[in-house]
Amino acid sequence: MSGEADQLLEVSPETVRRVEALLAEGRTEELRALLASLSAAGQATVLEQVTDPERDALVALLKGELDPEAIVELDETVRDEVLERLDSKDIAAVAHELETDDAATLLEDLPEAERREVLAELPVDERVEIEAQLAYPEDSAARLMQRSLVKVPDRWTVGEVIDHCREASDLPDDVYDLFVVDADGRLAGTVKLGRMLRTKRPVPILDLVDPDIQSIPAGATRAEVARLFRDRDLVSCPVVNGERRLMGVIMIDDVVDVIDEEAGADILQLGGVGHDDMHASPVRTATMRAWWLTVNLATAIAASFVIGQFEGSIEKIVALAVLMPIVASMGGNAGTQTVTVAVRALAMGELTAANALRFVAKEATVGGLNGLLFAAIMAVAVVAWYGDWRLGAVIAAAMVCNLVAAALAGTLIPIGLQRAGIDPAVSSTVFLTTVTDVVGFLAFLGLATWFLL
Amino acid sequence: MSGEADQLLEVSPETVRRVEALLAEGRTEELRALLASLSAAGQATVLEQVTDPERDALVALLKGELDPEAIVELDETVRDEVLERLDSKDIAAVAHELETDDAATLLEDLPEAERREVLAELPVDERVEIEAQLAYPEDSAARLMQRSLVKVPDRWTVGEVIDHCREASDLPDDVYDLFVVDADGRLAGTVKLGRMLRTKRPVPILDLVDPDIQSIPAGATRAEVARLFRDRDLVSCPVVNGERRLMGVIMIDDVVDVIDEEAGADILQLGGVGHDDMHASPVRTATMRAWWLTVNLATAIAASFVIGQFEGSIEKIVALAVLMPIVASMGGNAGTQTVTVAVRALAMGELTAANALRFVAKEATVGGLNGLLFAAIMAVAVVAWYGDWRLGAVIAAAMVCNLVAAALAGTLIPIGLQRAGIDPAVSSTVFLTTVTDVVGFLAFLGLATWFLL
Numbered sequence: 001m002s003g004e005a006d007q008l009l010e011v012s013p014e015t016v017r018r019v020e021a022l023l024a025e026g027r028t029e030e031l032r033a034l035l036a037s038l039s040a041a042g043q044a045t046v047l048e049q050v051t052d053p054e055r056d057a058l059v060a061l062l063k064g065e066l067d068p069e070a071i072v073e074l075d076e077t078v079r080d081e082v083l084e085r086l087d088s089k090d091i092a093a094v095a096h097e098l099e100t101d102d103a104a105t106l107l108e109d110l111p112e113a114e115r116r117e118v119l120a121e122l123p124v125d126e127r128v129e130i131e132a133q134l135a136y137p138e139d140s141a142a143r144l145m146q147r148s149l150v151k152v153p154d155r156w157t158v159g160e161v162i163d164h165c166r167e168a169s170d171l172p173d174d175v176y177d178l179f180v181v182d183a184d185g186r187l188a189g190t191v192k193l194g195r196m197l198r199t200k201r202p203v204p205i206l207d208l209v210d211p212d213i214q215s216i217p218a219g220a221t222r223a224e225v226a227r228l229f230r231d232r233d234l235v236s237c238p239v240v241n242g243e244r245r246l247m248g249v250i251m252i253d254d255v256v257d258v259i260d261e262e263a264g265a266d267i268l269q270l271g272g273v274g275h276d277d278m279h280a281s282p283v284r285t286a287t288m289r290a291w292w293l294t295v296n297l298a299t300a301i302a303a304s305f306v307i308g309q310f311e312g313s314i315e316k317i318v319a320l321a322v323l324m325p326i327v328a329s330m331g332g333n334a335g336t337q338t339v340t341v342a343v344r345a346l347a348m349g350e351l352t353a354a355n356a357l358r359f360v361a362k363e364a365t366v367g368g369l370n371g372l373l374f375a376a377i378m379a380v381a382v383v384a385w386y387g388d389w390r391l392g393a394v395i396a397a398a399m400v401c402n403l404v405a406a407a408l409a410g411t412l413i414p415i416g417l418q419r420a421g422i423d424p425a426v427s428s429t430v431f432l433t434t435v436t437d438v439v440g441f442l443a444f445l446g447l448a449t450w451f452l453l
Numbered sequence: 454m455s456g457e458a459d460q461l462l463e464v465s466p467e468t469v470r471r472v473e474a475l476l477a478e479g480r481t482e483e484l485r486a487l488l489a490s491l492s493a494a495g496q497a498t499v500l501e502q503v504t505d506p507e508r509d510a511l512v513a514l515l516k517g518e519l520d521p522e523a524i525v526e527l528d529e530t531v532r533d534e535v536l537e538r539l540d541s542k543d544i545a546a547v548a549h550e551l552e553t554d555d556a557a558t559l560l561e562d563l564p565e566a567e568r569r570e571v572l573a574e575l576p577v578d579e580r581v582e583i584e585a586q587l588a589y590p591e592d593s594a595a596r597l598m599q600r601s602l603v604k605v606p607d608r609w610t611v612g613e614v615i616d617h618c619r620e621a622s623d624l625p626d627d628v629y630d631l632f633v634v635d636a637d638g639r640l641a642g643t644v645k646l647g648r649m650l651r652t653k654r655p656v657p658i659l660d661l662v663d664p665d666i667q668s669i670p671a672g673a674t675r676a677e678v679a680r681l682f683r684d685r686d687l688v689s690c691p692v693v694n695g696e697r698r699l700m701g702v703i704m705i706d707d708v709v710d711v712i713d714e715e716a717g718a719d720i721l722q723l724g725g726v727g728h729d730d731m732h733a734s735p736v737r738t739a740t741m742r743a744w745w746l747t748v749n750l751a752t753a754i755a756a757s758f759v760i761g762q763f764e765g766s767i768e769k770i771v772a773l774a775v776l777m778p779i780v781a782s783m784g785g786n787a788g789t790q791t792v793t794v795a796v797r798a799l800a801m802g803e804l805t806a807a808n809a810l811r812f813v814a815k816e817a818t819v820g821g822l823n824g825l826l827f828a829a830i831m832a833v834a835v836v837a838w839y840g841d842w843r844l845g846a847v848i849a850a851a852m853v854c855n856l857v858a859a860a861l862a863g864t865l866i867p868i869g870l871q872r873a874g875i876d877p878a879v880s881s882t883v884f885l886t887t888v889t890d891v892v893g894f895l896a897f898l899g900l901a902t903w904f905l906l
Contacts, residue, residue, distance in 0.1 A: 013807035017807060042684070051811070175647035194627060232494065253688075259716075263713075300778060303782075304775050304776060307778070311774075326750070326756075329753040334742070341726055348713075352502065354470060366735050370742060381754070
């Protein structure tokens with residue numbers, strides 16, 4: 001990190017330590033001032049990085065002063081803990097300050113009874129909007145949208161729109177696009193603020209509609225929203241219902257959060273972690289991870305069972321026991337490379353029905369090529385090590401078999417899971433290692449039993 | 454995918470197949486019309502998904518008509534192939550249409566001689582700007598910025614700014630923020646367009662400066678830029694040099710690309726793939742991946758060497774050979790879970806010096822807890838399978854050892870690599886599996902030799 005760029009890092013480890021020191025020494029006023037000087041994201045980082053008791057103390061001390069956005073930015077586990085320290089009135093005060101989408105995020109995980117209490121504390125119009133938002137599925141575009149937006153009638157001119165903006169007192173600062181609607185509230189199009197600004201006052205606003213900005217149906221998934229923003233380089237996008245009535249707007253910063261979450265979920269799931277568990281307790285983390293380890297144990301026992309069938313061979317040639325993990329491990333690693341490329345390409349929409357066959361054929365070729373390469377290397381190594389060319393030939397043949405099997409499994413498993421509607425990031429690797437372990441041990445020990453005994 | 458959301462997918466597999474069919478049948482006009490109807494991202498998707506010869510034919514046919522942005526959006530390997538089909542004049546024509554940052558991206562991978570030819574075709578001012586951009590390191594904020602922006606003097610009023618915007622003919626549509634500079638070109642602050650729009654004409658523009666929008670030093674890294682946009686929910690951000698002179702602006706859509714690339718790189722690197730190789734030839738892909746497999750082969754051979762030390766024990770108790778992969782595999786999987794959480798947390802700035810010790814302690818506890826759980830399961834299974842409680846006790850003890858070792862290695866390796874300035878996503882897993890294989894085999898076979906023989 002360059003020296004001049006250090007300033008970009010708002011909350012350094014030193015900031016966190018300073019908060020901890022001020023808290024421990026009871027220097028409340030300095031603590032208040034320090035927290036107040038941070039952005040919402042900065043406050044969230046501090047709350048995430050201190051210990052649980054410190055966090056409780058900070059929340060008790062500062063609850064009215066925390067930036068409402070900071071609570072939304074918190075990791076889910078930490079947010080739940082913070083909300084437990086707040087009563088319904090406190091939570092309602094926070095929700096009142098937030099956009100509808102953020103307020104819905106805040107309330108969605110509260111127990112039913114408490115959520116009702118919080119909603120009862122809010123003004124009727126806010127309550128209705130939040131309830132409407134919560135009625136949509138968690139993965140939908142509608143849950144990402146905010147309700148505050150600038151909506152203008154399709155018969156206005158640029159001048160009328162500008163005058164309206166000057167007079168309306170409740171316009172947010174972060175408006176980038178205006179939405180033109182007809183008399184029935186149906187979306188007629190989107191106008192970029194920059195475009196409007198450099199147009200003369202008498203021009204009809206409808207003339208400025210940007211044909212590149214589509215609308216998003218309320219039922220679209222989060223992944224579809226992210227894809228659209230990416231492909232069209234959007235900054236905001238209107239959400240419409242089945243009758244094309246304008247319901248709200250999705251902003252790019254919420255889409256960035258979606259992109260981060262989806263990439264993070266793929267990374268964690270490929271690594272056998274179902275959910276971001278960084279902030280969960282050790283017992284909870286251990287329990288969540290144990291499920292995945294149990295599935296892997298079943299795989300490992302299946303592989304052991306294969307080995308068990310060849311106990312007689314291993315007793316006669318103990319070198320088989322020494323060498324067999326190499327064949328299985330190389331298959332597992334080559335297959336993981338393939339699965340990783342496939343899962344990422346599926347997630348980014350780069351691997352589709354149009355090129356799936358070509359992809360499988362290419363990966364099988366790659367598996368064959370590297371199979372031959374490492375077969376040659378291992379054959380030479382085994383002949384040098386054990387002085388037995390037949391053992392070298394057996395490990396070479398097994399290596400080619402397993403790397404080709406790894407390539408086929410590494411492509412067909414994620415593609416098949418995706419077609420079956422199952423997230424390929426979640427379970428591809430466990431099926432893959434089952435294949436590479438079983439094929440690796442079976443090919444090596446089987447060929448050895450056949451040729452060497 | 455919901456029915457109504459399908460329309461969001463601009464290029465379906467059917468679109469790609471239709472392009473291929475039109476191309477094969479020589480229906481050029483329909484092909485032109487179809488491609489012209491797609492956005493830049495849509496054209497890029499088509500070019501990525503067809504075969505190499507089809508792509509060459511498409512480029513030869515449509516080169517003047519492709520959206521310049523489409524060429525920038527292409528995957529790097531595909532882009533290089535497309536550029537090879539274009540001569541310097543064609544490339545210069547494309548670069549001329551692009552923002553400076555995109556033009557620099559286009560030219561950066563060209564051979565030196567060709568790049569000079571292309572630059573010679575461009576107007577002097579564009580050439581100078583692109584060369585200035587290319588002089589910055591590839592990972593810097595300066596390479597992400599575009600030069601076209603709206604810059605206004607700090608003594609103007611809102612009215613003067615609006616009049617200036619109306620008169621200037623070359624303003625881009627996607628302006629979201631204005632930049633206020635002093636007489637020396639130093640950045641005085643950023644004003645959001647929405648804020649300006651709802652302010653009366655006589656108000657000095659300086660009064661509207663948004664204190665939340667900082668500036669980015671030209672030398673900041675891409676990761677730092679992404680962090681700042683995320684934390685502050687920015688849509689654009691000014692870039693300044695050491696004297697705070699305004700150099701350009703970074704836009705959110707380029708930051709979204711950075712976020713995608715960094716997440717993609719982490720996913721691929723954790724899977725042992727150094728670079729997105731989806732579009733590379735089989736031989737090139739095989740060569741790139743062979744490096745990683747070679748490192749893994751060394752690890753596997755090291756593990757074999759450990760097993761080799763216990764050949765005598767295995768000859769006497771062949772069950773050891775059957776069971777030993779289970780201990781190694783469970784360690785590898787548990788360690789991968791820990792490494793994954795650590796790498797993601799390091800990338801997102803959630804794991805820092807402030808909480809590293811707590812993280813290691815927590816993961817060690819998790820490793821111990823799951824070690825005990827799976828020790829118990831395996832002890833029961835082994836006693837049931839082999840009827841030997843001493844063998845069960847040995848595998849249980851080895852399991853606990855290996856899962857605790859996996860937790861320690863899974864945290865300390867990525868944290869250590871990060872401190873040493875090495876990307877933890879690249880090499881954490883190989884070090885980890887070395888530890889879990891060696892400890893797994895050593896603990897199990899060592900304890901067995903000690904207690905059972």
